[in-house]
Amino acid sequence: MNPAWHHTTLESLDVGAAPVVRCFLERLQLEALLRQHLAATPGRTEDIPTPVVLCALVTNLLLARRPLYALKDWLARCVPEHLGLDPQDLEHLGDDRFGRALDRFYRADRASLLTALVLRAVREFQVELKQMHNDTTTVTVAGAYRNQQAADETDRPPRITFGYNKDHRPDLKQLVFSITVSADGAVPVHCKTYDGNQTDDQIHIETWSFLRDLLGHTDFLYVADCKLCTRANMSHIADRHGRFLTVLPRSRAEDSWFRGYLAAHEVAWQEVRREPNPRRPEGPAIVYDGVESPQRSQEGYRVLWVRSSQKREEDQAQRQARMARARAGLEGLQAPGRRPFRTYGKALRAGQAVLEREQASRWLRVRVEAEVEEEYRQTRPGRPGPDTAYRRVESSVYRVHWDEDGAAVAADALGDGLFPLVTNDEGLSVMEALAKYKYQPFVEKRHEQLKSVFGVAPVWLKSPRRVASLLWLYFVVELVQALVEREVRRQMRARNVRRLNLYPEGRGSGAPTAGLVFSALEGHRRHRLLNAQGEVLRTFHDALPEAAAEVLDLLGVEGSAYGLT
Numbered sequence: 220m221n222p223a224w225h226h227t228t229l230e231s232l233d234v235g236a237a238p239v240v241r242c243f244l245e246r247l248q249l250e251a252l253l254r255q256h257l258a259a260t261p262g263r264t265e266d267i268p269t270p271v272v273l274c275a276l277v278t279n280l281l282l283a284r285r286p287l288y289a290l291k292d293w294l295a296r297c298v299p300e301h302l303g304l305d306p307q308d309l310e311h312l313g314d315d316r317f318g319r320a321l322d323r324f325y326r327a328d329r330a331s332l333l334t335a336l337v338l339r340a341v342r343e344f345q346v347e348l349k350q351m352h353n354d355t356t357t358v359t360v361a362g363a364y365r366n367q368q369a370a371d372e373t374d375r376p377p378r379i380t381f382g383y384n385k386d387h388r389p390d391l392k393q394l395v396f397s398i399t400v401s402a403d404g405a406v407p408v409h410c411k412t413y414d415g416n417q418t419d420d421q422i423h424i425e426t427w428s429f430l431r432d433l434l435g436h437t438d439f440l441y442v443a444d445c446k447l448c449t450r451a452n453m454s455h456i457a458d459r460h461g462r463f464l465t466v467l468p469r470s471r472a473e474d475s476w477f478r479g480y481l482a483a484h485e486v487a488w489q490e491v492r493r494e495p496n497p498r499r500p501e502g503p504a505i506v507y508d509g510v511e512s513p514q515r516s517q518e519g520y521r522v523l524w525v526r527s528s529q530k531r532e533e534d535q536a537q538r539q540a541r542m543a544r545a546r547a548g549l550e551g552l553q554a555p556g557r558r559p560f561r562t563y564g565k566a567l568r569a570g571q572a573v574l575e576r577e578q579a580s581r582w583l584r585v586r587v588e589a590e591v592e593e594e595y596r597q598t599r600p601g602r603p604g605p606d607t608a609y610r611r612v613e614s615s616v617y618r619v620h621w622d623e624d625g626a627a628v629a630a631d632a633l634g635d636g637l638f639p640l641v642t643n644d645e646g647l648s649v650m651e652a653l654a655k656y657k658y659q660p661f662v663e664k665r666h667e668q669l670k671s672v673f674g675v676a677p678v679w680l681k682s683p684r685r686v687a688s689l690l691w692l693y694f695v696v697e698l699v700q701a702l703v704e705r706e707v708r709r710q711m712r713a714r715n716v717r718r719l720n721l722y723p724e725g726r727g728s729g730a731p732t733a734g735l736v737f738s739a740l741e742g743h744r745r746h747r748l749l750n751a752q753g754e755v756l757r758t759f760h761d762a763l764p765e766a767a768a769e770v771l772d773l774l775g776v777e778g779s780a781y782g783l784t
Contacts, residue, residue: 226750227749229746229747230748230749232296232298232744233742233743233744234298234301234740234743234745234780234781235282235297235737235741235742235743236281236282236737236740236741238301238777238781239774240277240282241278241301241302242774242775242777243699244274244699246343247336247339249274249277249336250270250271252335252336253270253273253327254268254270256327256329256332256335257270257324257326257327258326258327258328266316267304267311267312269319269320269323269324271303271304272312272317273324274303275303275304276317276320277695277699278302279293280692280696282737284673290312290313290314294309295309298745301780321680321685321688321689322682322684324688325376325684329691333409333691334432336695336698337408337409337433338433340408340698346401346403346404346406346705347402347403348401348408348439349402349438349440350402350442351399351400351430351440351441352658352659353398353399353426353441353443353447353662354444354659354662354666355397355419355422356385356395356398356666357385357386357393357394358393358395358412358675358678359386360379360391360392360393360678360686361391362681364683376683377415377687378414379392379415379683379686380414381415382395382416383418386670392415393415394413395412395413395414395422396410396413396690397411397426398410398662398665398666398697400701402655402661403705404708404709405658405705406698406701406702407698408430409429409430410691410694412687412691418446419444419446424451424452427455427456427461431461437461437462438462439462440462440463441456441461442465442655442659443465444465445465445466445467445468448466450518453465453643454518456643457520462643462644463641464640464642464644464647464652464656465641467516467640471516473516473517476514477522477637477639478630482630487510488508488510488526489510491507491508491509492509492653492657496529503528505527506527506528507525507527509523509526509649509653510524521641521643521644521645522640523639523640523641523642524637525638526636527638528636529636530635530636530637531635532636534634534636535632535635538628541577541582542582544579545573548573548576548577549570549573549583549619552570552619553619559616561614561615561616561617563589565617566617566618567585567587567619569619570585570621582624582631583621584622584623585619586619586622587617587618587619587620588618588620589615589618590615590618591613591614592616594611595610595611596610640652640653640656665701672734673693675690699733706775707736707770707774710774719773720765720766721736722735725766736770736774739766739767739770740770743760743761744760745758745759745760745780758782760781760782763782763783768781
C-alpha cells in the first residue's frame with residue numbers, strides 16, 4: 220500500500236448552487252463594480268477585500284439566508300473557491316467583518332453603482348427595456364431604532380418609523396422598498412429604500428427620471444398602480460414626452476361619471492381578452508370586455524374601461540355578503556332578550572352603525588317604527604296574592620326595520636367587474652393596454668418572494684445604515700434570481716425543451732423558478748482525501764442527477780465544479 224494513504228482524512232464540503240450564483244455574479248461583474256465604486260478607507264489595509272465579502276453575503280442571501288452571526292458556520296461547510304474566497308480567509312469572516320463591510324458599502328456611491336450594474340445586466344443578458352413596472356412594499360422591522368437624526372441630512376439612511384404597513388403590523392416600524400422590473404422576465408432594473416412613512420405617490424417622479432437617465436431616452440412605457448395617478452406624476456412624465464399606464468382610483472370623479480353614464484347609455488363593449496380560469500380549471504374562461512371612455516380624464520388623458528367576468532362575480536358576491544351581514548346585524552338589534560330601544564334617536568343610530576360597519580348604507584335603508592307595549596303592574600308593592608290589584612301600563616318602544624334600495628343595487632350591478640386604466644399613449648388599443656397592465660403582478664411577485672422566499676424580515680441589524688446596505692444587496696439577490704429564471708426558460712425555448720424534471724418524484728416543470736434550479740443542486744458535495752500534510756490525494760463528488768446536469772448545461776455553468784468532465 221502506498222504510504223501516502225496512511226493517516227488520511229476525508230474533507231466533505233457543500234457545493235450546492237454556489238457555482239451557479241458565482242457564474243452569474245461574474246457575468247454581472249459585481250465584484251469589479253463594487254471595487255470601482257467603494258470609497259477607499261485611508262490608513263487601513265483589509266484582510267479580505269470588501270467586494271469579496273459582499274459577494275459572499277449575496278450568495279448566502281440567495282441560497283442559505285443565515286443571519287450575520289451564523290455566516291461563519293455556513294462558510295465553514297462550503298467550498299471556499301465557489302464563493303471567491305481562499306481557505307485561509309474563513310477564520311477572518313465573522314459577523315463583525317460582514318457588519319464592517321455593510322458600513323463601508325453604505326459610504327459607497329450606490330446610485331452610480333446601481334446604474335452600472337443594471338447597464339451591465341441589460342447588455343450581458345440582452346434585457347429589453349421597452350416596458351417597466353413599478354411597485355412598493357414595506358419591510359417590517361422589530362426594534363425601537365431611536366435617535367435616527369443625522370448631522371448631515373443628505374447622508375442619513377432611510378428613517379425606520381411607523382407608516383402604512385402592508386404586512387398589517389401597524390404596531391411595528393418599517394421601511395418602504397420600491398422596485399422596478401422590466402416586462403422581459405421581470406428583471407429588476409431599479410430599487411430604492413425610503414422612510415417608513417413615505418407615501419407611494421411621492422416616488423414615481425424620481426423613479427421615472429432614473430429610468431430615463433439610464434436609457435438616455437423616454438421611449439418606454441412606465442406602468443404602476445393607482446398611486447401614479449396624480450396630476451403631478453402624470454404631468455411630469457407626459458411633459459417630458461414619456462408614456463405611462465396606470466389605474467384610475469375609485470375616488471376620482473371620472474369613475475362615478477362613467478358608472479352613471481352606463482345607466483343611461485348603451486356602451487359598445489368588445490371582447491379584448493380571454494384566458495383560462497386559474498382557480499377553476501373546469502369552470503368558464505375569464506373574459507375581459509373593453510371600451511374607451513367618451514370622456515377623458517380631468518388632465519386630458521385617455522380612460523380605458525375594462526370589465527372582467529371574474530371580477531364581476533366577485534363584486535356581486537361581495538355586495539350580497541355585505542348585505543347579508545347587515546341584515547343579520549339589524550335583526551340582532553331585535554333579538555329576544557335584548558333591551559328594546561326607548562327613543563327614536565337611539566334606534567336610528569344603532570341601525571345606521573350596523574350599515575356603516577358592513578359598508579351597506581348604499582343598498583339598505585334603516586326605518587324606525589314605534590310600537591306600544593302593554594304590561595300590568597301591581598298597584599301596591601309586595602308579594603302578589605289572590606286579592607292583588609293590577610293596573611295596565613302602556614310604553615313606547617322603537618323597532619329597527621330596513622328596506623332594500625333596488626335601484627341602487629341595480630345601478631351598482633351595472634358597474635360590477637369594472638376597472639379603468641389611464642394612459643397618455645395614443646397608440647395603445649384597449650386590448651394592448653390591458654395586456655401590458657396584466658404584467659403588473661410579476662413585480663408584486665418579486666415583493667412576495669423577497670418576504671417569503673428570501674425572508675427579508677425580520678432584519679437582525681441594529682444600525683439603520685447597515686439595514687439600508689442590506690436592502691440594496693437584496694436588490695442584487697432579486698436581480699440574480701430573475702436572471703437565472705429568465706436564462707433557463709429562454710434556453711428551454713431555444714432548445715425546444717418542454718419540461719425539466721425538477722419537482723419531487725421527477726415531476727416536470729415547464730417554467731422553472733430559481734428556487735427549483737437551486738434545489739436541484741442542493742446537497743451536492745465535494746469530497747477530498749487529504750494526507751497528514753494537507754495535500755490532496757483524491758477528489759470526488761456526489762452523483763449529480765440528470766435534471767441537475769441538464770440545468771447546468773442550459774445555464775452555461777461549467778460542470779467541473781460538480782465533477783463533470
